[in-house]
Amino acid sequence: MTDAISVQVYGGPTALIAYGGLRLLTDPTFDGPGEYPSPSGLTLRKTAPSKGSPHELGRVDAVLLSHDQHADxxxxxxxxxxxDVPVTLTTVSGAGRLGGTARGLAPWASVELDRPGGGTVTVTAVPARHGPEGCEPVSGDVIGFVLTGEGLGTVYVSGDNAALELVEQIAGRFGPVDTAVIFAGAVRTPLFDGALLTLDSAQAAEAARILRARRVVPVHHDSWAHFSEGRDALVEAFRAAGLTDRVQMD
Structure with a gap:
């Protein structure tokens, strides 16, 4: 199934997923390096440009936006x-802030997208937690996504999630998955005494094991100063877990 599913990574959390004839973009971030304020009062610093620009994307059928609150x-x-995108799928609160074609999905809610050649792709919102338990009033609501369709492998997009117990719930409903796009980076800020706001590298490998993923595409591990673990840490974590053959590192 993986041959029918392609994932092109642009840096940070941004990836273009070709699935069932559709082109689905995760968390779009194409601004240049610099400092960006966040609602919490922290300033986030982007350290590297994206590997492309919006006008180079071509057709985008939908955006899968884990949350709208943070510039990264x-x-x-x-x-x-x-x-310019037909629909943006995101959190219920995010859709209210964004307006336009944004559509809010609560965790476990689904929407069907028409495939160009007929049939549909089902996008299911799945839970994510952007920090330690109880973080939502500060870090905000976040969702991930699961893509399914007749004759297609299952794709999981984690969003900014730091909770392996939520990955276990998702695996219980949808596993095994064909492709897991996992937001990693071991994100830490002064919030919550430096607690993880996304999975660290070892946890990303553990998530892959829980999901029984045939392929893993780590994103959200480069281009920002508050991402505390990058490519090398991910490569080592997947090697230690015996999962090197499953990971796609761009």
Whole structure:
């Protein structure tokens, strides 16, 4: 199934997934390096440019937006891009803030997208937690996504999630998955005494094991100063877990 599913990574959390004839973009971030304020009062620093620009994407059928509150998941150029996309699937609160074609999904809610050649792809919102338990009033609501369709492998997009227990719930409903796009990076900020806001590298490998993923595409591990673990840590974690043959590192 993996041959029919392609994932092109652009840096940070941004990836273009070709699935069932559709082109689905995760958390669009194409602004240049610099400092970006966040609602918590922290300033986030982008350290490297994206591996492309919005006008190079070609057709985008839908955006899978884990959350809209932070510039490392949706920046100014990403917001502009949303106006040209048929639908943006995101949190219920995020859809209220964004307006336009944004559609809010509560965890476990689904929507069907028409495939160009007939049939549909089902997008199911799945739970994610952007920090330790109880973090939502500060870090905000976040969702991930699961893609399914007749004759297609299952794709999981984690969003900014730091809770392996939620991965276990998702695996119980949808596992094994064909392709897991896992937001990693061991994100830490002064919030919550430096607790993880996303999975660290070892946890990303554990998530792959829980999901029984045939292929793993780590994203959200580069281009920002608050991402505390990058490519090398991920490569080592998947090697230690005996999963090197499953991981796609761009």
């Amino acid at each position: 998941n949706l920046d100014t150029s990403g917001r502009a891009l949303l106006a």
